[in-house]
Amino acid sequence: MIDPEPLWLTAKLALITTFILFFLSIPLSYWLAYTKVKGKTIIEAVVSMPLVLPPSVLGFYLLLAFSPSHSFGKFLEDYFDVRLVFSFAGLIIASVIYSLPFMVHPIQSGFAGLSPALREASYTLGKSKWRTIIEILLPNMRSSLLTGTVLTFAHTIGEFGIVLMIGGNIPGETKVASIAIYDEVEMMNYDNANVYAMILFIITFIILLTVYLLNQRFSRSSYL
Amino acid sequence: MITCSIYKTLQTSHGDIHLDVLFEIEQGSFVTLFGASGAGKTTILRILAGLTSAEKGAIKFENETWLDTENRINLPPQKRRIGFVFQDYALFPNMTVKENLLYALEKNQSDSIVNELMHVMDLEQLQKRKPDTLSGGQKQRVALARALVRKPKLLLLDEPLSALDVEMRLKLQDHILKVHKQFNLTTILVSHDVAEINKMSNKIIMLENGVITKQGTTAEILIQQTDEFELTGEVITVERNDTGTFVLVRIGDNIIKAPIPPEECLTEGDKVLISLHTTNRVIKKISQ
Numbered sequence: 001m002i003d004p005e006p007l008w009l010t011a012k013l014a015l016i017t018t019f020i021l022f023f024l025s026i027p028l029s030y031w032l033a034y035t036k037v038k039g040k041t042i043i044e045a046v047v048s049m050p051l052v053l054p055p056s057v058l059g060f061y062l063l064l065a066f067s068p069s070h071s072f073g074k075f076l077e078d079y080f081d082v083r084l085v086f087s088f089a090g091l092i093i094a095s096v097i098y099s100l101p102f103m104v105h106p107i108q109s110g111f112a113g114l115s116p117a118l119r120e121a122s123y124t125l126g127k128s129k130w131r132t133i134i135e136i137l138l139p140n141m142r143s144s145l146l147t148g149t150v151l152t153f154a155h156t157i158g159e160f161g162i163v164l165m166i167g168g169n170i171p172g173e174t175k176v177a178s179i180a181i182y183d184e185v186e187m188m189n190y191d192n193a194n195v196y197a198m199i200l201f202i203i204t205f206i207i208l209l210t211v212y213l214l215n216q217r218f219s220r221s222s223y224l
Numbered sequence: 225m226i227t228c229s230i231y232k233t234l235q236t237s238h239g240d241i242h243l244d245v246l247f248e249i250e251q252g253s254f255v256t257l258f259g260a261s262g263a264g265k266t267t268i269l270r271i272l273a274g275l276t277s278a279e280k281g282a283i284k285f286e287n288e289t290w291l292d293t294e295n296r297i298n299l300p301p302q303k304r305r306i307g308f309v310f311q312d313y314a315l316f317p318n319m320t321v322k323e324n325l326l327y328a329l330e331k332n333q334s335d336s337i338v339n340e341l342m343h344v345m346d347l348e349q350l351q352k353r354k355p356d357t358l359s360g361g362q363k364q365r366v367a368l369a370r371a372l373v374r375k376p377k378l379l380l381l382d383e384p385l386s387a388l389d390v391e392m393r394l395k396l397q398d399h400i401l402k403v404h405k406q407f408n409l410t411t412i413l414v415s416h417d418v419a420e421i422n423k424m425s426n427k428i429i430m431l432e433n434g435v436i437t438k439q440g441t442t443a444e445i446l447i448q449q450t451d452e453f454e455l456t457g458e459v460i461t462v463e464r465n466d467t468g469t470f471v472l473v474r475i476g477d478n479i480i481k482a483p484i485p486p487e488e489c490l491t492e493g494d495k496v497l498i499s500l501h502t503t504n505r506v507i508k509k510i511s512q
Binding site for chain 2: 115117118120121122123124125126127128135136139140
């Protein structure tokens with residue numbers, strides 16, 4: 001029988017990462033969608049880098065950054081008594097960085113796809129930027145929000161390289177399901193590996209299927 | 225009284241246009257900005273609303289300064305007491321008709337104005353409908369009502385009726401005139417429909433390539449009482465035969481044929497001005 005802990009850890013990591021990214025990405029995507037600042041393309045490139053960079057590259061640099069033998073990691077340990085390397089908190093930070101484009105891109109194109117007149121109409125009615133975002137813009141781009149949320153969740157479930165680099169394989173702390181599969185295969189427990197793998201396979205399929213079904217419904221009600 | 229001076233360079237498909245205008249508008253008047261598309265009408269309206277910035281300019285509304293580029297004052301649209309009606313309505317798709325109106329309420333403002341406006345604009349039957357189930361004319365009525373919820377002093381209408389059919393357009397013109405009087409508004413309309421302008425406005429500002437070419441009362445600008453008529457049209461073809469050179473010109477839905485001197489160089493697509501002298505005008509009724 002398999003140990004369910006890695007599955008719970010994976011779910012916990014994916015939920016927390018998605019939650020943080022959702023609230024982080026809304027202002028960032030809004031800024032990227034509407035700003036006319038020249039340096040915007042640099043930020044866009046940085047946000048997109050996790051899409052193409054090998055996870056091991058990102059993991060390697062985060063490992064160096066978080067390590068107490070380097071300045072940032074030492075600073076965290078000296079002043080806040082926090083050690084991010086080989087810890088769950090470190091995994092969350094790495095996941096947030098690694099999944100950033102999966103949340104930002106759909107939301108950014110959601111903002112960009114809305115008619116500018118919606119925003120302007122709200123301003124001429126005396127409403128602030130925040131009120132406009134919350135009551136007008138976000139409710140009219142629900143399919144983008146849903147896509148971003150679900151892709152981020154599914155992508156975090158599928159993380160492997162970056163988790164291995166900075167989290168290692170500590171049961172109950174950093175040993176998520178994708179690592180557990182690798183572990184079981186290393187120990188020749190193919191049956192256990194298969195159970196973990198099948199569970200991830202099915203969950204991921206159900207999640208993506210749900211997104212496509214819901215998006216089909218949203219687009220039929222033509223909110224954009 | 226509104227005084228407005230604006231300078232801004234506009235990038236258009238025909239190259240840069242320098243928008244450079246200065247005008248005054250009396251309180252309570254109904255003014256039309258009139259001119260070909262690309263003349264800068266909508267930009268003026270947007271600068272008045274604070275949605276577009278001007279390179280140089282000053283806008284004073286009664287005692288308030290809305291824009292003064294020299295003193296770096298530029299009130300955001302939220303702080304200008306305006307109602308703006310967009311060409312594509314800009315209704316909020318996630319809200320019902322009534323919710324669209326309620327959203328416009330200010331803090332602590334009583335919602336009785338919403339019911340009043342729904343009554344005035346004939347929206348009571350539609351109040352629970354979402355915008356995407358409404359016709360163009362219905363949407364425009366909602367947009368107009370929504371723009372009036374905050375009781376603005378200045379109503380800005382950006383070609384609000386151009387997408388509607390004639391019948392609907394006439395109805396909405398009446399609605400606009402009704403609220404203009406009832407709410408004691410100063411209204412600025414962007415339009416290029418001469419009949420509409422004649423019916424609605426008492427002052428016209430005519431724009432061409434970013435500058436004001438004429439301004440005055442509707443009667444002064446639109447109605448020419450001389451014996452000379454000037455019509456503008458577009459050359460369709462130039463015919464040359466034994467009897468001379470003729471040009472076919474399209475004026476609105478009509479094509480007229482006129483002789484021209486052989487040395488006159490006109491080609492297809494040229495815009496031309498035709499002057500007619502007549503001392504004997506005959507008008508006959510053709511239908512009721």
